Amino acid sequence: MLVSVIIPCYNQANYLKETVQSVLKSSYEPIELIIVNDGSTDNSLKIAEDLAAQFPEVFVLSQKNSGVAVARNHGIQQARGEYILPLDGDDLISDQYIEKAVRVLQENPSVKVVYAKAVKFDSSGTKAWNLKAFSRYALARDNMIYVAALFRKKDWEACGGFSEDMTMGREDWEFWIKMLKNEGEVVQLPFVGFFYRLTPGSKRKRTGTSQKKRERIAYLNRKHADFFYRELSGPLRIQRTWSKPYNKLLKILRLLK
Template sequence: MTKISIIVPCYNQAQYLPHALQSVLDQTYTDWECIIVNDGSPDNTEAVAGEWITKDTRFKYIYQENGGLSSARNAGITIAEGEFILPLDADDRISTDYVVLAIAEFKKDSCLKVVYCKAEKFGDETGEWLLPRFNLQRLCIQNLIFCSGIYRKSDWKRVGGYDTNMVYGLEDWEFWIAILKDGGNVFRLDSTCFFYRVKGESMITVLNSNQLQISKEIVWHKHVAFIVISNEYLLNELSRQEKTYEIKLKSEKFIINLLTQKFFGFTLFKF
């Protein structure tokens, strides 16, 4: 079998951690390891992790001084033995068949870079988490894949891992752009295999507009060529859709103007 490494960073999420780890233990796919990364958490993460290490030797535990989510994921992936990586936040869960279904797809398509699935919310909000179908060009505008997509460790290594400068979130969006912008296939399973916990306060909800802007600017600086080219592609596609997309076309032109003005000092379109 092909080994997969499931990386579970934890910071102040010890109360939820057993639910995430149980969903790992319940996998029908058996060739896995699960690396719990204590990101300098002040709660009882170490004690909780210790119980699971005793329960099954496929669980592993490491500690680092608090460095943020990207740093914690990188620390776990660095020591991972699996060919494939599955990041799992400590407050989320996966279905029992997620890994086995994903590995089957990777075996079918050697050009496949990412496998993900349908998602469902639970906690303070319930119901299907509706995300637009993956499209490489649209990836430059918004994230289309949640954090727990499955990919090869070699691709993580190729792009230098998760960007530790992304301390204010959007690290998943930047990472997907990094590994996918030069090509490769993406497949979404037609099954709900990921369960996203919605809480009243989470990392993304507590960010202010300035912090989000900092994260977006990092993405734009790193991937400006891809973003500009992709927006031009979208504009060409939208222009063929006639008036139905007139408002969106103008919006996309506005985005292009913002990007070109920011990085090159000129605007492409006049309204």
Template sequence: MELISIIVPCYNQAQYLDECLQSVLDQTYANWECIIVDDGSQDNTKEVANKWGALDTRFKYIYKLNGGLSSARNSGVSAAKGEFILPLDADDYISVDYLTLAMNQFNLNSNLKLVYSLAQKFGEINSLWELESFSLKKLAETNIVFCSGVYRKKDWINVGGYDVNMIYGLEDWEFWIALLKKGGEVYRINKICFFYRIKTVSMITSLNHSQKKEMIKYINIKHVDFFIEHLGTFYDLNNKINFEKKKTERKLKSKKYVLKLFLQTFFKLNIQIQ
């Protein structure tokens, strides 16, 4: 039974840590270690982490100066003894059978590079997280895999870990591109095994337009070969945009189309009012 190292970065999120670590302790797959990386927290993260370490020696605590999420994950993976890695943010949690189901797939298919699952949002929003089925083309368009997927440590080494230049977020999207763009299969477990906390304020919600634009630009430059392969050249994209623009203009000039659009909108509004 292969060892899985669960990496839990924590920056001032001690209030959520118990629920996260309880989900780790409850795993049906027993051969794991959980490395809690305190990324310079100013709350009682150390106290909470050490409580779990006293309860079960598979929980380990690391403190480092604040360096951001990529840096914290890299510190945890560097210290990991497991062949397999599962990143898990301190405010999220996993189902009791996630590790078992993931390892079943790795044991069935040696070509797998990543295993993840269906996901559920909870907190401010409670609903299924509707992510599109995996393809490299879809991954080129947007991130369709949450951060908590299982992969091999050797693959983390091969791609140079999480990119510490991703200081504003989207680091998991960049990592999945780096991990998968040169090959390897992906499997999504057809069961909700990951629970993603939605908060009023989080790293993602705090990401403003200019910061997001900067991160996307960085990813585009770093992985330009990947984006061209799956989305086409900038010339192709520009032609596609112009084609769609002209098609829309032709439709808007059509009286029949405009009338149809008006009637659809009118009846929709009328139904909502009633």
């Protein structure tokens, strides 16, 4: 089965080649790599086109700067693979990751998402990344699945893809809620398969402000009220881990329906 690796890229010229090389070293075949240049102002597009000229597995799409959710959806729409792996243009995967993940998806139709253990890294070395175990209750409070997980293209289609109006960050969290809130198992592979690069100007840091957090929680509550009321007995709160006990207290006090 063909796996389509979707790499949105915005001004990641310094890292893009290393990211693509990590995929090309994969023990799994066949693979296609679709780089989506999201209006980069550096030489990312030139590097992507050079990689496409060098490797027949690599294809390039280009769009005006529209954000990572639009870029991912654009790439997945064009993908020919049954299985999808989104991978940001500065991160890396291990050579065994795709092979092991595909095997799980092939052998277990009830599994919707497969990912692996992960580490964070920068020029100073690697740092442990302790990902929580998946449950729908845990997913209601926080995201434990990074975006570079494998899933079936049909499940992306069924849930409507990445929400392109979610511009305040953590769009991968909302995507997993959409895909998994009602059904589907999740498997974490027991080895480090993903390497998340820490960079000074990362989107995660830009969207980590208190204002962005409030916007994000309001957005999630608007779109997935049924999910949060089921798992947390009410809406997601700013202090996310206290959401369920706080909602239960309000119900006791008859302040929340």
